[in-house]
Amino acid sequence: MSIEEVQQRIYRIPSVLGRRRFAQWLIVGDERLLLVDSGVDGTIAEHVSPALAELGRSPAEITDVVISHADVDHYGGNSELRNVAPQARIRSSAQDRPWIESWPEISRDRYGWYRGHGLDYDEATWEWLENAAGPDTPIDGTASHGEQLDLGGIAVEVAALPGHSPGHLGVLHRESGTAIVMDAVLERGLYTTDDELISPPPYASVPAYHATIARLRELRPARLGTSHYSPIEGEQAVTAFLDGSEGFVADLDAAVGAELGTDPKPLAHYWRAADSALGPFVEMAVELARSVGAHLDYAVEEGRAERTDRDGRAMWAAA
Numbered sequence: 001m002s003i004e005e006v007q008q009r010i011y012r013i014p015s016v017l018g019r020r021r022f023a024q025w026l027i028v029g030d031e032r033l034l035l036v037d038s039g040v041d042g043t044i045a046e047h048v049s050p051a052l053a054e055l056g057r058s059p060a061e062i063t064d065v066v067i068s069h070a071d072v073d074h075y076g077g078n079s080e081l082r083n084v085a086p087q088a089r090i091r092s093s094a095q096d097r098p099w100i101e102s103w104p105e106i107s108r109d110r111y112g113w114y115r116g117h118g119l120d121y122d123e124a125t126w127e128w129l130e131n132a133a134g135p136d137t138p139i140d141g142t143a144s145h146g147e148q149l150d151l152g153g154i155a156v157e158v159a160a161l162p163g164h165s166p167g168h169l170g171v172l173h174r175e176s177g178t179a180i181v182m183d184a185v186l187e188r189g190l191y192t193t194d195d196e197l198i199s200p201p202p203y204a205s206v207p208a209y210h211a212t213i214a215r216l217r218e219l220r221p222a223r224l225g226t227s228h229y230s231p232i233e234g235e236q237a238v239t240a241f242l243d244g245s246e247g248f249v250a251d252l253d254a255a256v257g258a259e260l261g262t263d264p265k266p267l268a269h270y271w272r273a274a275d276s277a278l279g280p281f282v283e284m285a286v287e288l289a290r291s292v293g294a295h296l297d298y299a300v301e302e303g304r305a306e307r308t309d310r311d312g313r314a315m316w317a318a319a
C-alpha cells in the first residue's frame with residue numbers, strides 16, 4: 001500500500017494489521033519530519049521506511065515522533081525507530097509514558113487490569129501483545145497540550161484527547177482543519193477492512209472520553225485522521241463519526257444501567273450483558289469490560305450505583 005497525501009505536507013501511511021485498517025501519519029516540514037505513532041514492532045521496516053522512500057526521503061530524516069498513546073500498536077516500533085532514526089526525538093504524554101517504556105508496567109496495569117475482575121485475554125493474545133510491543137525502549141521526553149511544533153513551512157499543535165488512554169494525544173493542523181486523533185474517538189468500535197464490526201471501543205474514563213468528543217466537535221475539523229479507519233473527510237462525515245462515538249457511550253451507559261439492581265454483581269456480569277446488547281464482539285471482546293468498568297465508576301460518581309468488595313472482588317449494585 002502506498003503513502004497517501006491527505007493535505008499538502010500531511011501524509012497517511014496505510015497498512016493492514018490482522019483484519020483491521022492501520023495507519024501512521026507523517027508531516028513533512030522543510031526542516032523537520034514528524035511521525036505520529038511508530039506502529040507495532042515491524043511497522044517501521046515494513047511500512048514507514050518504504051513510505052518515506054516513495055517520497056524520496058529516508059527514515060534517518062525523521063526528527064520528531066509523537067506517540068499518541070500507550071497501546072502496543074502505537075508505540076511498538078520505537079525500538080526499530082531508534083536504529084533507523086537515531087536523532088529522532090520520541091515523545092508521548094507524561095501520563096502514558098511509563099506504560100510506553102515498560103512492558104512489565106503496561107502488562108500489569110493496562111492489559112492485566114481485567115485480571116483483578118477475573119477476566120483476561122487468551123494466551124495467543126498475550127503473546128501477540130508482547131511481540132507487538134517490541135523491546136522496552138526509553139523515550140526522550142513528554143509532549144503536552146497546546147505545544148506548537150514548527151516544522152518549517154508547516155506548524156502543528158499537540159492536543160490532549162484523553163479517555164481511550166489517560167494521556168492520549170492528537171496533532172492538529174488548524175490551517176487545513178486536519179485533526180489527527182488516532183484512537184481518541186472510536187465510533188462504535190473497530191472494523192475489519194470489509195467493514196465488519198469486530199472489536200469494542202475501550203475507554204477508561206467516561207467523563208474524559210465524553211469531553212474529548214465535545215472538544216473535537218468544538219474544533220469543527222474538516223477531517224479526522226485516525227489509526228484504524230479510512231480518512232474521515234468533510235464536516236458531515238466528521239459529525240457522523242463523533243455522533244457514532246457519543247451514541248455508543250449513551251448506549252453502553254444504558255446497557256450497564258439496566259443491569260444495576262439490588263444484588264451486587266461483578267464486572268463480568270455487566271460486561272456479558274453489554275456484549276450481548278452492543279456486540280457480540282468477536283475480537284479483543286474483553287476490552288469492552290474496560291469501558292463497562294468506566295461506566296460503573298461513572299454511575300458510582302453520579303450516585304446511581306454502589307461499589308462493594310466481596311472476597312477481594314469488586315461488585316456493583318444500584319444505589
Ligand SMILES: [Zn+2]
Pocket residue numbers: 069070071074164183
Ligand atoms: Zn489504542
